[in-house]
Structures are given as C-alpha cells and as structure tokens.
Amino acid sequence: MTTDPNYPWQTVFDKLKTWARVNSPWAIHFNSGSCNGCDIEILATLTPRYDIERFGVKLQGSPRHADVLICTGPVTRQARERLLRTYEQMPEPKFVVAVGSCAISGGVFQGCYNVVGHIDEVLPVNAYIPGCPPRPEAIIDGVVKLLESIKGK
Template identity: 60%
Template sequence: MTYLQKSPWIVHYNASSCNGCDIEILAALTPLFDVERFGIVNTGNPKHADILLCTGSVNEQNKVPLKNVYDQIPEPKVVVAIGICAATGGIFRECYNVSGGIDKIIPVDVWVPGCAARPESIIDGVVKALGILEQKRAKMLEKSGSENIKAGEAV
C-alpha cells in the first residue's frame, strides 16, 4: 500500500441489493476488522469522498441517482463494485427492470467478488482502491504541473 498524504474518505451507495453486502461493509468498519486502521473515514456526503463503494445491481430507477452520486465525487475518484450483483446483476439480472452491473452506468476500478462479499475481501478491495487513487492523484498532479508549465511559456 502506498503512502497517502490525505486520509481517504469512502461513501457507500446501495443500488438495489439484498443488503447482504451492505451488512458486510458495516462489518468491515467494526473493531473486529477495523478498516479505519488504513486511515479510511466513512462519510455520507459524496462531495467529501474519494472512493465510492457500490453494492447491488443497476435498475431503471437508480441509474440517474447513481450517476449523480458519481458526478458529485471530486477527481481523482475510485469506484469499487462490491458483490456479484454490482458486477453482473447477480441473481436479479433476469428481472425486467435490471440493466446489469454498476459498470453499465459508471466506470469501475476495483471488483470485489462474493455473495455476500466477505469483510476481508472488501478491505482488500479498498486497499487496492487506495493504490489506484494514489496513481490517479499522481497523474493529475503531473498533468496539472505540465499545464502550468505550458501556461507559463505562453505568457
């Protein structure tokens, strides 16, 4: 795991799951698993978040809200799809109103398998997301630095 200068904040979105994965996310926050030891803070506001944890399959009613939550998270951001429903639609994929997994609406960076995903797997996925977040942050800083140089040359 790389060193982050800022504690990453996560926001959780339930896209229409059976709540099995949601319970496991909460279990990962308990003292038994203690995901906060990595400096992770759970927030309810997407505008403060760095990582979006999604559970459940995408249906017709939550396409727009999911996209809205994703758009509110500032760059750089990482999306973690937790559970088989978030990956493919799971047991609900044949339902008339289910479009499939989270990746049908927003880009996904990390996939956490399972039904329901175990807290250990969720923590592993979040740690992988931290590495991706750091890479995205470095690319963003590199890009903004080169843009500043170009802007300085133009002046």
C-alpha cells in the same frame, strides 16, 4: 496527474496529495438495488473486529467529501439516475469500487425487468470485489489494492 518541469514544487505538492489520499481515503456507500447482504458486510468492516478505519478509511455521508464510491447491488431503473448523480457530485479524482456479485455482473438478478445491469454499465469501475456477499476481509483486501493502484498514479 501532470507535472510541469518548470514548477518542481508542483511535483512535491502532487506527491503530498497522493500521500494524503492514500492514507485517508473517504468513502461513500451507495446501494443501487442490493439485497442488503453486501451493505451489512461493508458496515461490518467498519466495526471493531475488522476496523477498516485504522487504514484511514472513513465512511462519509456526503458525496462531495468522498474519494471512493462503494457500490453494491445491480442497478435498478429507479436508482440509476441517483447513482449517476451521486458520482457526478464527487470531486476529482474519484474511484469506484463494485462490491459483490450483483454489482459485478448483475448476479442472480440478471434479466429482471427493473434491473438495468451491473455497475460498470453505468459508471467506470476501478476495483471489483467478488462474493455473495464478499467477506469483510475481501472488502479490506479490495480497498487496499485500490489504494496500491492510486499510489502509482
């Protein structure tokens, strides 16, 4: 984010935007070839035991309303273009979180004929959450770390 010293109000405005974003990031979830394990754990983080909504995180249906793209699974050939399109539809600034071993490295599906690769071969990734699948606590930790890194920007 750039600030022009001639317009001090812009600094204030940028700070306000970052404050709002950090306190209520809206996320969209995209499964590009996952086995479901990670997806279910992401859903579990939204439900009462873990309740990630208390940090202001909301799972959103439309990419146009989302700040964070949560990706699970390796990228299959058929899903690749959809993943890119979903990412392109998100407004700037946008952040990508890769959840699970497959999203990070392709996992057990490395070398399968219909798998293009892992998420960061297709999209720039801001945070990686390892695990097969990661526990809900790990997902929360990853999201909090991402939010910390946004704060500094």
